Amino acid sequence: MQHFKMITKYLDMKTNYILAIFAFLLLASCQKDFLDPDSISTFDNNYIYSNVDDARKGVNAIYSSFQQDAFRSRLSNNFCGNTDIERQSGWSSTADRYQIWDLNALDSNGDLNVVWSTAYRAIRDANIAIEGMQASGNLESSDPSVKRTFNQLLGECYVMRAYWYSMLAFYFGDVPYVTQAPVAGQNFYIPKSNRNEILTKEIQNIIDVEERMLWADQIPYGIEQINREYALGMIARISLQRGGYYLTPELNMVRDSDYLDYYQIAKDYSQKLMTLKDRALPTDFKQIFMNECKFIAPVNQEILWEVPFSKGSGDVGWNIGITVIGGTTSKHDYGAGNNYMGMPPTYYLSFDGKDKRRDVTCGLYQYNADFVQEIIPNANNISQGKWSRAFLTDPPGKQSAKGTGINWPMMRYADVILMYAEAENELNGPTIDAQNALKRVRQRAFDPTDWITNVDGYVAQVSTSKSAFFDAIVDERAWEFGGEMIRKYELIRWGIYSEKMKETVDGLKKLADDAFNGTGTGPDYLYWKLDDKGNFIVLNPNTKLAAAPDATWKRQSFLLQLHNNTTTYQEWITKDYANYYLTGPQPGVARYIFPIPAISIANSQGTLKNDGYKFK
């Protein structure tokens, strides 16, 4: 008993202490949020869309996909060849980008995978932002400035989402249509939707929001930010895609019977922009792109929206643009850059000799290690002359390569005008309105002294029929947008992809034969020199010349390069485009659709298949 008492006494005394300690610790641990901790470095969607500043940062996420390699190198450039105006050899290697150029990409192709997943990441970010804004109530805020900004941001989301679906439709055909932010419990196994149904909805979304968006001159980042001009232009552009031809899994090029409805929309909305926010086309064609190289982004001019690359980002001037030979031993600080996509001589020679756009668009020269201009060595590698790292104001450094910071144009006003002309022609034939639109674009390309022939005369000549006017639009867009890498999408929607590629090969072969046989009129040799200011000039840009008038001119073989003594034509002429019209799974059809990446097929658990299109 005594023993027991002692223990009890001990306990009495000490349990109190112990209980006190336990009580304290329990209290300490039972702080309200102990089991629901959060970090001040994380934010939820409610917070992000609760105010204007954070909402801006939320929508910025969608823009970040344009900074990924998937867009910088792939979608804005490598994916867009080959066309009649841009080319690269896809047959010389089986590496990823070559498979794309060769229209022979396997489902294991890493470039396809990165584009697919980046597209859906951008779509995800857009969906998250759209839902966040819709739930926030700020779209109907009583504060007009909050309401205005939120609606503008909502418009940015819809426009960017539509862009990515437009791209997915061009590259993969029918794809899963995701319009909700991912939520647990949701069915993620979404089958393919008809590409035109997707586009129809995406067009309607922009139409619904467009009037609540702001013009470039009303927003902080001007043409670097998605704005109402671009939204209107995108309605027109995607409508033309929707109303255009597309490749079926059975390898036929078809267009839906309601296509004219979409030409109407394209006409209405290009016209709406031309009515509400018309602007004169800047007369200096070169300056439009020079602005980008000089980091100047003027509003209410030519460019409606350009992808804003920061310094250290972007591949323009690296694999797009005039070649600059750089490196540690070079005598300049501009670094190195060249072009993946070259322009075939057929395109170069298609320009009218007086067309000011030719020498801006076609880079016949490069900068050597001494930063002196010289002629390009290969006739098949005329560069996208609209941009160059050599135009940068601050040289980025001897060793520099990627990341020039040069912005990339996503739509120009001239495009809207030409879309109007095209839609009007399709609906009503070459009306005066259509002709005037075409004239506006051509007027900039020529000196006013040449307008009579090259603008008025030319337009009158092509306005004799709807099809003649259509052909003129096809040509005009080539001359106007060369190197801007949108040609592929147009050739697809016009349903003339394969045909144009055959035409290009035939054209190149003829140039080669004529040059070899001496029967051509083109420049078998180019004669060039640097003028007093050190600028590259060519004596005979599009004509044959037997000899130079004086010794200051240097001679460079040009069209003669197209011929090969053993194979008649250079390998690239016969092989680059072969899969587009001749040796593809369906001769006469360019199988421009690529397989859905293997990983996406695998993870879809049978929902997605690479059926049709004669994929291996």
Place this chain on the structure above:
Amino acid sequence: MCFKRRIEIKSLKQTKIMKKIIKGVWLSPYLPKISLKMKLTTLFLILSLVRIQASTYSQNTKLTLNVNNTSVEQLFNKIESVSEYRFLFESSLIDLDRKVSLNVEKKKITEILEKVFKGTDIAYTINDRQILLVKKKEQVIPIVTNTVVKSVVDQDVISVSGVVKDENNMPMPGLGVVVKGTSVSTSTDMDGNFKFNSIASNATLVFSYIGYKDQVVEVKNRSVINISMQVDVSELNEVIVNYGYGKVKKADMTGATASITSKELSKIPVTSAAEALKGRLPGVNVTSADGEPGASIRIRVRGGTSISQNNDPLFIVDGFIVGNIDNIPVNDIASIDVLKDAAATAIYGAQGSNGVIVVTTKTPVAGKVTVSYNNYFQFNQLPKDRKYDVLDPYEFVLANYEFAALQGTTQVESFEKYFGKYDDLELYKQKKATDWQDKLFGGSRLSQSHNLSIGGGNEMTKVNLSLTNNKDEGLLSGSGLERTVINFKMNQQVFKNLKADFSARITNTVIDGAGTSANAQLSIKDAVQTRPVNGIADELDIDPSQVAGDNDFEQFIQSLVSPSELVKQDWRKRTTNQYVFSAGLTWSLSKNLDAKSTITTSRDYSEQLRFYGPLTGESYNNGGSLPLGERTIGEAQFYRVVNTINYRKTWNDFKLDVLVGQDISSATGKSNFLRAEDFRLSVTPEELFANMQFGRVDRIDSGENTPFNRKSLFGRFDFQLFDKYIWTLTARADESSKFRGSNKLGIFPSLAFAWKINKENFMKNVDFVDDLKLRISYGQTGNDGVSTEASQFLFNGTTLRGPGFGNFDNLYYTPSSSVLYNPNIKWESTATSNFGLDFALFRSRLSGSFDYYKNETRDLLYQSAIPNNTGFDKQYQNVGSTSNRGFELALNAIIVDSDDFNFSINANIGRNDFRIDALDGTQDLFAKSNWASTDLKNVNDFYLKVGGKVGDFYGFETDGFYSTADFDSYNATTGRYVLKSGVPNSGALVGNTNIRPGFMKIKDLNGDGIVNDDDRKVLGNATPDFQGGLGFNFSYKGFDLSTFFDYQVGNEVYNTGKIQYNQFRRITYGNLLTTMSSDNRFTYLDVDGQYTGVAGSIVTDLDQLAAMNEGKTMWSHGSFGVAQALITNFGIEDGSFLRLNNVTLGYSLPKKLISKIGLSQFRLFATGRNLHIWTKYSGYDPDVNSQTRDPLTPGVDYSSFPKNRNYTLGLNATF
């Protein structure tokens, strides 16, 4: 005042045993008894004079003394000066001034003392070196305060006393005597005397002492009972297991455990404790990602249970949960206990599902100050016999020429530009090859380790301080690891019932080098496949940056970068400073009841510096080809509070041990990232990070982690009956902040039973069995190993690739995880059943344990692949279930045990099958190692099937190569060969549709005439049939020799190197293995023009090709597309191996010799590690697992850093 007060501390035997159980809870009852006898200050004084040694000081030591009329005190001094004997006594008891004369020659101490104290009232006892003097007729005072007299009225009451002696007839103080069936007890005094004043005349007394067999004696009315205790052999070898909030004798353990002690660890000279465990313990699988210094070491207890991210066991160091045990110096470790089944781990609830590894660092021991110093120097090298053999320069150019010629004239022209015309290639026979493997990691590297520890103190305050420094040079130039650890431990007896423990561990780790895996810019491919000669570039001085106008500029530049230059520019330095502090109070509320409270905190400060020179891909792609630097500063914080109450009570027939407790922990951290670019070309990494302002700030990121908090309550109930049957019931409730709502709570119970069969009567006559215990357990544990934000949709701000409004990277919000959140996820739970048998036979000459187990994990927390049209690739889900089953056997045999020669063998073997029991509704699933990303045909290279084993490699079967007989004809116009009808074309699989004879041929397994993805099968499995270790230990006098082998049998390794290095995947002008020499492979090259008339042209005629390639064994390297890899049985190899892991030879100088210079131990040793490996595997090392992040893709060897072979010299010295 107290001129010389001395007091005895322990007897010889006790000293030995005390040391053994010093960390045991059983110690505490004895300590206060001693302190009662003296004042604190006295104790301090005395202890500083007293030496306590573990070794025996023979009582046969003979002394020669010749003193005349000296004082007793002087005599004592004299004896102390000529011997190691020390006198202990209360000075008030002894007349120190008494004069004595003594003349003895070579007499034992007992005889001397007999003479000195003859006729006095002084008695003496000798315990090792201590001589205790007491008054003969001193009253025995029961020391234990709670000795009470039980009043038993109806029985005769008598007084009983006696002396308890040990087997050497020495008195045993502090021994417990209990009157059976009552709570009456006492313990013996300094002389081994005990006395009960009034107990029943028919009572039964139980004498017990740790390390001795209990003696049960009936009083039978005797008043004097003298007892001789017998050593319990099995208990002397007793292992104390640290099993979660407490310790237990292994004999009383109901759960499955495995342990390793400092004695064995000291023989393995490695930097990391984790590495030391390799092959040592059954059921514990240790693999390192590769041989890189500081490479993550993966420990799996019974295979790991989860297919979610984290299968690491729980690591506990001195009661504190840590992320890994890499930072614990091996020299500081007293023991490592691995708890394997639920019975042992359930107390840890959530964290215990993958086993628990409990590390106990050395505890300070009271006594004289000991200083020990250990070091080793280690020479590391790449095992020459494990290198890859590559083609010589001539074969190399020939292979590349042929490859180019097969593709077309453009490629040949390009080849000629770099290597010259075909006709000149003969010159390469004269060229000397650069051996990149040698250049990159062929040198001999030095590692060293130094450990100094100082320990000591007294019974009240014990302190241990150790300082360890390791410096490892990695095989790859510029890589290395340096770690410095300060470990401090202190135990303080604050009051009689209150004990305080404090420990601090400060670690500084510096790891140099970016390695060859993860985001390193260099891979093993660079060492194997980089061209051995640069062709014309060797003669010319080509500036890679000068060459432009080439579409494949990028590839070309890279192809000219020398790997040894690249490795210098791919620079990384990781520094971590870790501070761990732990403080605990133990309050003995009564003899039976302890309360304990521990607080542990840790802070990790880390800095990672990453430099990319202009040659690296990062600089080239994202840094304007200028040097750039990234600095990440991180801080991790952790705290944990554990409160436990432990009630223990022993009755005669049963023992109860109840533990209840509460555990609260919280982990968080923050990080700061800075990236600056555009530094001048000549900047060195050190300069860059010292002056980051010289560059342009590209990105800043900072963030605070979402804290990970957990609250738990737990209890354990141990009940032991008749010392035969033991039950352990455990339950734990965990609440985790990683889950939402009611999913936070997980409850994990377990029940275990053990039966000590040898204690049964029927076993009494079975002499050869010392110990036999059966264990059965069932229990549940849980896992919440997902990220802290897995159940919430949250966003972080970042500027990485943000929109460039205004020409700089703008901020944007992005989901905080690349894995999609899931608010509905809940605890993953594992139910484990274990059946075990522990045994010790033939006086413990043979001991061991056997376990069979099965665990089933349900609601697996898995990052399920979801369609990436969600914008995510994966989502956390509770999916399916898996199970592990297997057995483990550990044996230890002492073959020879004599004074001079000892020989023992230890062996362990284990088997574990990791199976898939259910998947998310589907019957099978694919997993991917991703080593070649989407280059790998079909990406999926692992197959999981319900009911199947994890680790099935899935792919195609080769059928050698297409022979010329497979073809009808060759069409010269199209340049294509026409296959005979019925011969399936596997060109699409190898990424080359233009099929030729000599191309790799894939079997049409389903016989449908088409070779495609449907023709895949399981090619092998990564799980070994069994694995384990085998060690032999010899000692002869001062020499000790131990050898250790580890082995693995029956598994396959997925050797991606064998695939990669035999083709030109994503490499321009690369080299190949000698398997691809022109003697082995199918060739098309008309070397001397005998077939086509033109030397160097490609033969296309089928008959000619057949003639050229007679007897060839390998397909052509031209089979494959440059961006295509294919998993076939060719890349799957037998991974069985037997490794001579360790041979150590040590020599300890004789104690006699070294004691003169104050040393108690001095051992020199030499060790060879990874000395040889017997295996058929062709890669660097079959013990490999590169893709550690996904448990579903084991056994992949991708760009693994080779393991080194090393030779160590070292010493251990104790002062």
